[in-house]
Amino acid sequence: MTVSTIQMPAHETTAQTGASLVVSTLERMGVDVVFGYPGGAIMPIYDAIAGSGVRHYLCRHEQGAAFAADAYARTSGKVGVCMATSGPGATNLVTGIANAMLDSVPMVCITGNVAQGVMGTDAFQEVDIMGVTMPLVKHSYLVRDAADIPAIIEEAFHIARSGRPGPVLIDLPKDIQFQTTAETRAFHLPNDNAIADSASIRAAADAIxxxxxxxxxxxxxxxxxxxxxxxxxxxxxxxxxxxxxxxxLGTIPTGQDNYLGMLGMHGTRAANDAVQASDLLIVVGARFDDRATGKLAEFAPNAGVIHFDVDASEIGKLRAVAVPVVGDLKPNLEALNRELAAGDTINVRDWSDQCRAQMAQCAVDYNAPGDGVFAPALLYQLSEMAGPSFIAACDVGQHQMWVAQHCAFSRPQAHITSGGLGAMGFGLPAGIGAKLADPDACVVTITGDGGVMMNIQELATVNRFKIPLKIVLLDNSRLGMVRQWQEFFFERNFSEIDLSDNPDFVKVAEAFGIEAFRIDHKDQVTDGLKRLLETDGPILAHVIINPEDNVWPLVPPGKNNSEMMEGSR
Incomplete structure (x- = not known):
C-alpha cells in the first residue's frame, strides 16, 4: 500500500473549492448515489453536495453507510461510494472497509480530516485514518492540493475496480476542501490487464x-x-x-445439471465428496479459503490444479499449482473455451453421472416434525415464491449458512453476504444498498436476532427514504452459530450466547414506522411469506425458530471435507 500524490500536466478550469471539485468530479464520473454521515471535518463537502446531481443517503451510522455502499457495488457493478467525517466517523467506516477488502468489492471511501496546520497535534477528532486502514485498502491518498482532487478521484475509481477490486481511501484535510483553484491535473488511464499466454491455455486444455x-x-x-x-x-x-x-453462489444457477452446490464447512455432501475424489481442480477466481478447504493438507489430495486468477499473489499461495493462468478471467476462459472446442471431445459422463447420483441421494427433507418453523424450509419456500428477481442480502450466522444451502439463486448478484470478514450487522444496510442499486428486484434482508441488533438503527434509513425492503428476521434468542460450536466443541458450556431478553422486534419495527408481523408456527409460513412479498412498502417478518436447531452438514475444525458431521435439525 502506498500514498499517492499525483503530479500531472495542469489545465485551466473555472475556479472551484476543493469541496466543489469532489462533488463535480463524482458527477462527471456518473456517481448518482452516495452513502454517508456528516460532521465537522467534512462539512464543506456536504455544503457542496446539497443541490447537486449526487443523491446522498443519510445512514444512521457510518458502518451502515459503508455496508450499504458495499452492497450497492456488488449489485450494480459500479464503484460504491461512502463518506464520513474525521475521528470517530472515519473509524466507524473501518469494518466496512475491511469487509470490502476481503470480498474484493470496489469502493471509494472519502473522509474529512482536520486542517493540515493542526495535523499531528492531537486536534479535536484527529485520527490517522490512513495509518489505521493501511492494511485494509488497495490504495490510499492524503490530498495536499485541491488541484489534485479530480485526478485522485479518477485514479481511485480506476484502482478500486481494476484487477482484483477493493476499497480505496481518500482523506481530505478541511483546509483543502476550502482551498480554491482554477487549474486541475488530469489522470491518464493505464492499460493494466494481464492476459495469459497461449502456452498456459494449451496446457490447461491438455490437462482437462x-x-x-x-x-x-x-x-x-x-x-x-x-x-x-x-x-x-x-x-x-x-x-x-x-x-x-x-x-x-448463483454463478451457476441453483438446480442446474452437474452443479453440486457449495463446498466447504457447511457445503453439500455431494460437493465435498466430489472435490475430495477429484483428479483435477479447475479453479476459477477462488483463493482456497479455509472455510472452503477444511484441513488444507488433505484437501483434494489427488488433484492437480489449474488456477485462473487476476491476482498473481493468489497463485500457489496455499496450494501448489500445475497450470497457472494469471490475468483477466473472461478473456482467458474465452481462450480456453476456443481451445477445447477445437480439440477432442471431453468425456466425463460416467463421473458426472456419479456426482449427480450422489447429489440426488443428499436431497434435503423439508418436512421437519413438530409445529415450529423450520428455517431451511422457510428459506427454500421464500426464494421459490420470490422467483428469479430474488436478491438475498444476508447477515452472518446460522441463517447465513441456511440461505446459502437452501435458497435458489439465478445469478451471482442474487446473493450478497459478508464472506471473508463474516461481519454481523451487514444484512440490513446491505439490503438498502442492493435495493437502491436494483429497484425492480425483490430484495430481502435475511438476518438474525444477533446480527440485526448491530445496525438496527438503519430501519430509520429504510423509513426515511421509503425503501421497499423486505426483512426476514430469524429469531432463536441465541447467538446461534456460537451456541452450535459450544454444543459440539466446547462441551456444551454455553457462555454468553443467551439473547432471550431481545426486544419485541415487531414493536421495534413499528416504532421506526415499518410494518411488521410475527410468524411462530409452520402453518403461518405460506401466508406470511405471501404478505411479505406482496406488500408494496418496507415490511419485517419476525420469525421465531427453535434455539436448538443446528446447521447441517458441518466439517469440524481440523478435519478434511470428507469428515462431515450430519444431523436432522
Whole structure:
C-alpha cells in the first residue's frame, strides 16, 4: 500500500473549492448515489453536495453507510461510494472497509480530516485514518492540493475496480476542501490487464482432456470479472461437475445439471465428496479459503490444479499449482473455451453421472416434525415464491449458512453476504444498498436476532427514504452459530450466547414506522411469506425458530471435507 500524490500536466478550469471539485468530479464520473454521515471535518463537502446531481443517503451510522455502499457495488457493478467525517466517523467506516477488502468489492471511501496546520497535534477528532486502514485498502491518498482532487478521484475509481477490486481511501484535510483553484491535473488511464499466454491455455486444455474426475471450483472472481456467462459456457460445453464458494453462489444457477452446490464447512455432501475424489481442480477466481478447504493438507489430495486468477499473489499461495493462468478471467476462459472446442471431445459422463447420483441421494427433507418453523424450509419456500428477481442480502450466522444451502439463486448478484470478514450487522444496510442499486428486484434482508441488533438503527434509513425492503428476521434468542460450536466443541458450556431478553422486534419495527408481523408456527409460513412479498412498502417478518436447531452438514475444525458431521435439525 502506498500514498499517492499525483503530479500531472495542469489545465485551466473555472475556479472551484476543493469541496466543489469532489462533488463535480463524482458527477462527471456518473456517481448518482452516495452513502454517508456528516460532521465537522467534512462539512464543506456536504455544503457542496446539497443541490447537486449526487443523491446522498443519510445512514444512521457510518458502518451502515459503508455496508450499504458495499452492497450497492456488488449489485450494480459500479464503484460504491461512502463518506464520513474525521475521528470517530472515519473509524466507524473501518469494518466496512475491511469487509470490502476481503470480498474484493470496489469502493471509494472519502473522509474529512482536520486542517493540515493542526495535523499531528492531537486536534479535536484527529485520527490517522490512513495509518489505521493501511492494511485494509488497495490504495490510499492524503490530498495536499485541491488541484489534485479530480485526478485522485479518477485514479481511485480506476484502482478500486481494476484487477482484483477493493476499497480505496481518500482523506481530505478541511483546509483543502476550502482551498480554491482554477487549474486541475488530469489522470491518464493505464492499460493494466494481464492476459495469459497461449502456452498456459494449451496446457490447461491438455490437462482437462486427460482428466478422469475433474471439478470446476468457482470463486467470487467469476462474478467480479464479468465472466459469469463464460463460466457457464465452459461448464455446459465440457459437462464437468461444478462446485462454488459462498461468494460465488448463483454463478451457476441453483438446480442446474452437474452443479453440486457449495463446498466447504457447511457445503453439500455431494460437493465435498466430489472435490475430495477429484483428479483435477479447475479453479476459477477462488483463493482456497479455509472455510472452503477444511484441513488444507488433505484437501483434494489427488488433484492437480489449474488456477485462473487476476491476482498473481493468489497463485500457489496455499496450494501448489500445475497450470497457472494469471490475468483477466473472461478473456482467458474465452481462450480456453476456443481451445477445447477445437480439440477432442471431453468425456466425463460416467463421473458426472456419479456426482449427480450422489447429489440426488443428499436431497434435503423439508418436512421437519413438530409445529415450529423450520428455517431451511422457510428459506427454500421464500426464494421459490420470490422467483428469479430474488436478491438475498444476508447477515452472518446460522441463517447465513441456511440461505446459502437452501435458497435458489439465478445469478451471482442474487446473493450478497459478508464472506471473508463474516461481519454481523451487514444484512440490513446491505439490503438498502442492493435495493437502491436494483429497484425492480425483490430484495430481502435475511438476518438474525444477533446480527440485526448491530445496525438496527438503519430501519430509520429504510423509513426515511421509503425503501421497499423486505426483512426476514430469524429469531432463536441465541447467538446461534456460537451456541452450535459450544454444543459440539466446547462441551456444551454455553457462555454468553443467551439473547432471550431481545426486544419485541415487531414493536421495534413499528416504532421506526415499518410494518411488521410475527410468524411462530409452520402453518403461518405460506401466508406470511405471501404478505411479505406482496406488500408494496418496507415490511419485517419476525420469525421465531427453535434455539436448538443446528446447521447441517458441518466439517469440524481440523478435519478434511470428507469428515462431515450430519444431523436432522
Amino acid at each position: 482432456r486427460s482428466a478422469k474426475r475433474p471439478i470446476i471450483y468457482i470463486g467470487g472472481g467469476a462474478k467480479i470479472s464479468g465472466a459469469v456467462e463464460t463460466v457457464r459456457e465452459f461448464a455446459a460445453m465440457t459437462g464437468i461437475p461444478q462446485v462454488s464458494t459462498l461468494n460465488a
